[in-house]
Amino acid sequence: MSHQPPPYQNYGPYQGRPNDSNTLSIVGIVLGCVAFLFCPPGFGIAGIVCGVVAKNKNERLANTAIGVSIAGLIIGMILGVVVFRGMYGG
Template sequence: MSSPQNPQYGDDPASGQPQWSQPPPPPPPYQPPYPQPQRQGAPVLSIIGFVCAAVSLLFIPILFGIAGIVLGIVGHVRGESLGKWAAVTSGITMVLGMIIGYLVVRSMTA
């Protein structure tokens, strides 16, 4: 009686020949389809845009609101994640500042 032997690692039991293969090469690193904007340092333009938004609520809304919108958009284009929100916030506070200014002027003349 003969017992079947376990084939060694890499041997093909059907042919009796060693079957050595190389592992597949690693996949290439992921490359995005277009270049991403590089963010360097703190989001300075976005922070200044938020400050302009806060100031536009009470002082010269049309000037500081537009400045905040422009700074937020430029910050967003340069890769700052808060730039979009600074622009939106500046637009909202500009409108609210104009409404508050209107109400204050109307109450003073009445």
């Protein structure tokens, strides 16, 4: 008896089946949260990269990771400017 492959299933707009793992998405979300307070350009961009890679792997939380990382980058930069001006006048 030969093994038959499973029938083709249409999963909608995805390239394939959504990935059950959300590891890169969670790493992207954590990096985005860290970017609010520490080194926004470094952590924010790293979070965005993790989110984009997760999106390419069809992870469920990829869009959240990208959004949190972008918000962390922008808000972290604004907070940095505000704190810097408050400390040194300007």
